[in-house]
Amino acid sequence: MIGHTLLPNQSLKSHPSLAKSRTSKIYNSTQLMEQKSNDEKTRLKGVLDKFVGGFSQGNPPTVSMSTMDISSPYNTRHVTHVGFDATTGEFTGLPKEWHTLLKSSGITQIEQEQNPQAVINAIEFYQESSRDDAVWQKIPNKRDSSASSILKNSGGGNAITNSLRRLSKLKLSDYTKRASSSSITASPRSSIIEKSNNTSEISTSIPEEETPVVKRRQAKQPSQSTDVVSQLKEICINKDPKEIYHNMVKIGQGASGGVFIAHRQENIPVAIKQMNLDQQPKKELIINEILVMKKSQHPNIVNYLDSYLWKGDLWVVMEYMEGGSLTDVVTCNMMMEGQIAAVCQEVLQGLHHLHSKGVIHRDIKSDNILLSMKGDIKLTDFGFCAQLNENEAKRTTMVGTPYWMAPEVVTRKEYGAKVDIWSLGILAIEMIEGEPPYLNENPLRALYLIATNGTPKLQSPESLSDVFKDFLSKCLEVDPELRPSAEDMLKHPFLSLADPLRSLSPLIRAAKEIEE
Template sequence: MYKDLTPIQSSPSVSGVLKHGYISVKEEGLKAFIWSKRYMTLRELTLSFHRNESTPQALVLIFLKDITAVTRTDLKAYCFELVTKDRSYFLSCKNDEELYSWMHEIYSRSPLMGVSNPTNFVHKVHVGFDPNTGNFTGLPDTWTKLLTGSAITKEDYANNPQAVLEVLEFYTDQTKRNEDEYGTASLIPNSLPVAPSEAEVDRWANLMPKQQAAPPRPLRPDDRPYIPERSQSVDNLAVTQRMSSLAIYDDKGNQQRPNLAPRGPELAPHSPGYAPPLSTSPNKYNNAPPSASLRQPSPYGLPRNNTAPIGKPPVAARPAVADAAAALEGTGAPKVVVERRISTMTEQEIMEKLRSVVSSGDPSTLYSKIKKVGQGASGSVYVAKHLTTNTKVAIKQMDLSLQPRKELVVNEILVMKESTNPNIVNYLDSFLVKSQELWVVMEYMEGGALTDVIDNNKLTESQIAAICFETCKGLQHLHSQNIIHRDIKSDNVLMDPQGRVKITDFGFCAKLTDQKNKRATMVGTPYWMAPEVVKQKEYGAKVDIWSLGIMAIEMIEQEPPYLDEEPLKALYLIATNGTPTLKKPETLSAELKNFLAVCLCVDVKSRATSRELLDHEFMRRAGPAHSLRPLFDFKRGER
């Protein structure tokens, strides 16, 4: 395959080997039918193919800056495609773990993956940690200043230097992008998920009955260069953050997780049928030796499908042959046209898209503003009434010239138009006035945000269950349409005295498509983000489940975890502690604690889905709609 290529000597300026191993390679073009066994070596800036492990010369040298896509393909059972500016390579692995590991490492170091990351400079300098001095080496000046002014200690550096670097990058990027009323903006995840090993799965059983502390975990190589990584599966269970990450929509080669109830196909990958308990001791790692079996009963009583195999599902025999036969018969699926994402459009294209979805006419002839109820950097929110029906509505009025990210506005309108549901604040209409003034008319929720309810009440478990149940119904609707909200929190859940609970604020929603079945951007409000989002991993809809769990803690304790910590320290705790520690776990029912446990699993595959949560035992404790009415008694004095 490569005999006509001149061997390339690896560049002496390239840093040391980060990953290496044998792999089967097939190149597109004239010799596309040939698979060759090659020794692949990944360095910080390059990927090279060698004849064998003892051959220093590279047959092919690919610069990571030239890689434009890393995607899984059905060409073989465990195969992915590497696309460069010049050609494509198909790489076949032995198993899923190896496949995702390679994809993870290559993806995380390829600058052209997704949106440009303003902190990519970290990949071009040798950032390290010197355990003798207890200091980082090669840090950019900006990061050095941030660390000096933060509450992160040298002990934190030594305990988990990788996490310190992750939160520095996250915080820097969030600060740079946090320019408008929508909050934080997108970052690029730096890895793909790796399916848990059988040993990791087995360790779940031992984590359940014990709450004792264990020795600190040994660190493993992470998705970032130079600093060792922690396991992101079971080992990350302890005190976690209020950050919200997404589920991974991966239907190829992953185990199927048993459902809690037979509700049809689910969007998320497999997981064991139960989750670890929340830690009740701060800053402890709940590790246990992998000796117990999954057959032992779950102490939380969640049913498991004991007949389902733990192994991977069978791979369809020779899918490429079947595809070829279908193509020959003319019965193959038509080529899919990849839908262009709004975030990649120019401002002119975004405005054209916006004009195509808004209504014509003057909204002031249809609606009369009653009072202003909110103010943002680029606009205001009003309560208004329809002049014909006298129906109250909410109107978000924005000056687009002051809106630096117009694509979020268009995204919000498009998602709301597609998502009519009793548990979602319904979109009614929109108007573009004088080219730059946008009116978005929405359903009015008299009670306001859940945040106000939390600040003025001590909620019962029955009320918490009712609010979680209604919110989860809205999430299940979104997830069934492959939509991720990505910013679930008490500010974005609205209520009224009639007991209605609805999700709002869809600026950060993402649509999962066949071409993009995992998201690769970091958005949302940091305190509600799941650990995998902070670590910049790819994700799916389960980020909303984590956020729902954090919102439940907010209803229990009146605030999310780490709210009193300064930002960098909070991000560090989120990245390192895992599942949050409850302040008074002994006051909560077993059902509520288990609900939090299945929402706040660090291991994404073991985290519950929205469909499963609807059948959770805690949801059966939800009170009727009128049970929420007393939560608005505090508003009587405001009228």
């Protein structure tokens, strides 16, 4: 159940009173009061849960003085009133850090004047996402020029020229406060409300760690880290995987640990991710990924085999996709519409399976599409998946990779499984142009453009068939209520143009040759 309803975003120009004035007022005190009320309800709920829990366990509820201890400051916030002066075209009262961000964002003066509220929303979104651990922030970097050649792909069909891209790995983690295991609350969002003096003010909540605030301390609970390790012990095998898998060869090193190729029986290779749990800032994501993979066996999802917990290290064993990621293919080749249709069809089949189980992937992009040398296509990276149920049919958490995010995520509205369909549309643009829209923009400006531009424009739409353009327009429908589901998109006529998966093999081999 969502903790509160986010107010709709409005434009200064869309408001009749504000449009007539050279200045406008953006103020939202009611929302802050509602947030405070929600916090009080959450604390009360915790007390009642403990009271009822005591009876259910056969123990009378007791009140200890330790539950009334005064703790140190916790998650304190203060309200800063940020204004926009239409006369000077500048924000007023902007925190120094925000001013620095805006100055280097690439958001033009005209864009700031056209939609100052969207600018502030983008900064808030960016700031919240940037507070996550650096492990989850992989800033885009240009590829080595030695791997930047574009191969010519012979064959019929509509040849589409790919530009080279910088890879984006910026991941935004969940910063919503969870009142309970089934309650998700998004941080308050600025909104525009008319004031009598027609001045322009943006009311927003900014972290202020220096301000002491008294908070009642509840009874100590086991740390989340301890809880995650306990869960891992239940689902993992307590044995040294090196006794089971042999010929381990390290093929990669990521922020979370190493990746190996190994063999067990019949000389069939497997991929093994090895992680030191003490070095994992987001252990709950690991649990999430394992649980999703275990229950999501499907031809278009990377097959989970086993997991081992041994001497503080977690080893996750999966099928090995020797073709690498789709990223390598889209940055090194021109793809035909039939090949793009084949990829979209396989991805949609995987998404339909996940969505039928109430799971949203939330990070669909070429980096998370793995290939075999024969052209098999499978989804991977389920750390950011969300599980929906009857009580929680929508989400408000901010996760994924910004350039592939749906507008409803960037604007912090409730969202559902259709965010994956939007990301599929951006993935299709990757296959057309070699990179997602706005990749060369500053991340903050990219967030602003996603929120304000709606459906992104193609560089050369005239080179695409009408049926392909219709497919893209359906995936990239801004209104999620009108955006089709994965099941609906599987019926789209564009997919009837899909080439056999083996047609991808030459592209995969070409990408491998460039890497080598």
